[in-house]
Amino acid sequence: MSIVITGRPGVGKSTVFAKVVTHLKEHGEVLTGFRTPEVREGGIRVGFKIVDLNTGEEAWLAKRGVDSPVRVGSYGVLVSVASELVRKSLETALQTKSIVGIDEIGPMELKIPVFKPLLLKILEKDTVKILVVHERLNDKEILARLENATWFEITELNRDNAPLTIIEILAKRLRKY
Numbered sequence: 001m002s003i004v005i006t007g008r009p010g011v012g013k014s015t016v017f018a019k020v021v022t023h024l025k026e027h028g029e030v031l032t033g034f035r036t037p038e039v040r041e042g043g044i045r046v047g048f049k050i051v052d053l054n055t056g057e058e059a060w061l062a063k064r065g066v067d068s069p070v071r072v073g074s075y076g077v078l079v080s081v082a083s084e085l086v087r088k089s090l091e092t093a094l095q096t097k098s099i100v101g102i103d104e105i106g107p108m109e110l111k112i113p114v115f116k117p118l119l120l121k122i123l124e125k126d127t128v129k130i131l132v133v134h135e136r137l138n139d140k141e142i143l144a145r146l147e148n149a150t151w152f153e154i155t156e157l158n159r160d161n162a163p164l165t166i167i168e169i170l171a172k173r174l175r176k177y
């Protein structure tokens with residue numbers, strides 16, 4: 001089963017994701033996958049890192065001022081640096097029965113060539129997946145595999161309650177908590 005968290009930029013998707021992940025870890029679940037937190041210096045966003053949910057290992061995903069030919073907005077994507085961690089974390093996700101969390105599936109992550117083929121394999125797996133999806137994701141192959149997912153569109157009105165709602169759905173599926 002897949003739980004998809006989507007909504008407009010800055011509405012609170014990553015916060016919902018983080019609350020669900022924290023709850024699951026506190027209850028002894030092993031999570032694989034990654035998150036892509038922004039990095040700020042002096043209050044200014046300078047880029048994004050990839051952090052492995054299982055090992056805590058991190059690597060740069062994209063950075064302002066980097067002279068990379070692969071770009072998303074004003075950020076240069078560090079393809080070779082990020083590929084290694086994306087590959088490791090998603091291969092572990094594929095090889096285990098863990099809950100897979102990915103924050104997020106969007107234009108920046110899709111610039112990493114290993115990401116999509118591994119993601120498509122993960123989406124075929126019969127395991128629990130919690131995925132943050134960019135609201136303008138238009139990749140047909142990915143979206144087709146998310147047709148039967150449970151979608152949550154996060155708004156200011158539901159963002160406080162969404163983590164609990166998602167945890168209740170997972171509790172039923174996993175028969176715990």
Ligand SMILES: Nc1ncnc2c1ncn2[C@@H]1O[C@H](COP(=O)(O)OP(=O)(O)OP(=O)(O)O)[C@@H](O)[C@H]1O
Nearest residue numbers: 007008009010011012013014015016104154159160
């Ligand atoms: N339930 C909430 N109540 C109050 N503020 C919140 C809540 N959830 C998130 N925020 C605040 O809103 C901001 C954006 O949150 P978050 O990064 O989770 O959004 P996002 O939708 O993942 O953003 P992006 O589209 O940039 O990935 C943060 O400053 C966060 O502290």
